[in-house]
Amino acid sequence: MKKKAHEFADIKAYLETLELDSDVSPEEVALAYRDLVNVWHPDRFTEIPHLKKRAEEKLKKINEAYEKIQTHLSSGQRQGESKSGDEGRIRTGPHPGVSITRDRMSEKAPARKHPWVRSMARGIDYLWFVLFLGSINTYGILLGLNVPTPLFPIVSTFMWVFLEAAFLSALGTTPGKWLLRITLTDANLQKPGYLSSLKRSLSVWCNGIGTGIFFVAPVTMVIAFRRLRKEGYAPWDREGRFYLIHRKIAASRFFLAFLFLATFSLLNTYEIRKQMRPVSKNDQAFDEQEGFAHEERSRTLDKETPKGPRETAFYLAEDYYSHGKRCVDLGRYEEAIRAYREVIRLRPDYAEAQYDLGVSLAKLRRHKEAAEALNQAIRLRPGYAKAHHILGLAYLAAGKKRAAIEQQEILRKLDKDLADELLAYIESMHRFIKD
Numbered sequence: 001m002k003k004k005a006h007e008f009a010d011i012k013a014y015l016e017t018l019e020l021d022s023d024v025s026p027e028e029v030a031l032a033y034r035d036l037v038n039v040w041h042p043d044r045f046t047e048i049p050h051l052k053k054r055a056e057e058k059l060k061k062i063n064e065a066y067e068k069i070q071t072h073l074s075s076g077q078r079q080g081e082s083k084s085g086d087e088g089r090i091r092t093g094p095h096p097g098v099s100i101t102r103d104r105m106s107e108k109a110p111a112r113k114h115p116w117v118r119s120m121a122r123g124i125d126y127l128w129f130v131l132f133l134g135s136i137n138t139y140g141i142l143l144g145l146n147v148p149t150p151l152f153p154i155v156s157t158f159m160w161v162f163l164e165a166a167f168l169s170a171l172g173t174t175p176g177k178w179l180l181r182i183t184l185t186d187a188n189l190q191k192p193g194y195l196s197s198l199k200r201s202l203s204v205w206c207n208g209i210g211t212g213i214f215f216v217a218p219v220t221m222v223i224a225f226r227r228l229r230k231e232g233y234a235p236w237d238r239e240g241r242f243y244l245i246h247r248k249i250a251a252s253r254f255f256l257a258f259l260f261l262a263t264f265s266l267l268n269t270y271e272i273r274k275q276m277r278p279v280s281k282n283d284q285a286f287d288e289q290e291g292f293a294h295e296e297r298s299r300t301l302d303k304e305t306p307k308g309p310r311e312t313a314f315y316l317a318e319d320y321y322s323h324g325k326r327c328v329d330l331g332r333y334e335e336a337i338r339a340y341r342e343v344i345r346l347r348p349d350y351a352e353a354q355y356d357l358g359v360s361l362a363k364l365r366r367h368k369e370a371a372e373a374l375n376q377a378i379r380l381r382p383g384y385a386k387a388h389h390i391l392g393l394a395y396l397a398a399g400k401k402r403a404a405i406e407q408q409e410i411l412r413k414l415d416k417d418l419a420d421e422l423l424a425y426i427e428s429m430h431r432f433i434k435d
Helices: 002-017 026-040 049-081 115-135 138-144 149-171 175-179 194-208 217-231 235-240 251-276 281-304 309-329 333-346 351-363 367-380 385-397 401-414 416-429
Strands: 182-185 243-246
Touching: 002 049, 026 049, 026 182, 026 243, 115 138, 115 149, 115 175, 115 182, 115 217, 115 251, 138 149, 149 194, 175 182, 175 251, 194 217, 194 235, 309 333, 309 351, 333 351, 351 367, 351 385, 367 385, 385 401, 385 416, 401 416
Parallel strands: none
Antiparallel strands: 182 243
């Protein structure tokens, strides 16, 4: 009995040498061995003698560990074949610390589960990607295109499908999986191709997160989690014969993953709220104040201002213009655009309203409309330096480098500081824009 316990302790030590947990398949052992040989091969350190010596010692231990584990697997297989109830599964015995299975994806001996680790890795991937989309104003653009807010999760998770497939085919992992030491391989223990990775990612999108539909996703996620926990595999992995290899996770790495998950969640909440600008209590108070102010100004106009249509239009336009300015301060650009267009309807010659309209449109990356409004502001007020400056930036963002340079040349005669600033933007973007 002591000999048996000693043998299991040795196998566990050999697995730790290969940086593996105590529950692994032969395929995982082979992959870990190959990776470590590539990392510690002495030929990589020919110019650094002390590192070469250390690599030789490390490689010797790795080879010994791999040889002992292979011997253990061979003896375990012979024992397993002599028992009819094992169904091809090789057991290391009663010791609870080590369990190496021979089967790959069979129903009798499913792959390792790790449902919580896999869920955390996928959560990190989704959250950092959504944060990236927020940083490039994706949700502001979708709002500008009048895409309904409930469709945002569907769009963002669908976009991740293609990026995830690229990560898996190129690296065999994703940022979240890498952090939690998860590697994906195909049936040949190689990195999967892009098309097979894409098929897997699409299956996860449909069957794992319900295409991102807010009332379907929780149901499909719970079903997938329970199935993984009970049966030991996910449908998309079984269908494509993919293998997920889990290595030991240090406590510091696990804590870092949890920290990332919490941080990304908070940042995403802030970023999405900032871009979508839902009507909060402060916004409601603002709307109420604006409504009261508008009624008060209307009563004042009725009592104190002339009753002619031109005078009424003038004061009403100023009212809308003030409202537009306050909306811009709160980041409510769509509402500001509506207010400025109402000003222009009442006072078509209002150059400042055209300029502010162009700025608000540019904030939402509607560069073509912004250019039209800014050109109109310049026609109404020739020599309008600020309008030329923003117009140049709008042209640059739209990829029209020559048009931006023309605005910079005009600015040199109007405002040298603004001209230099615009030139700096043009020079910083010249590598990315060919016009």
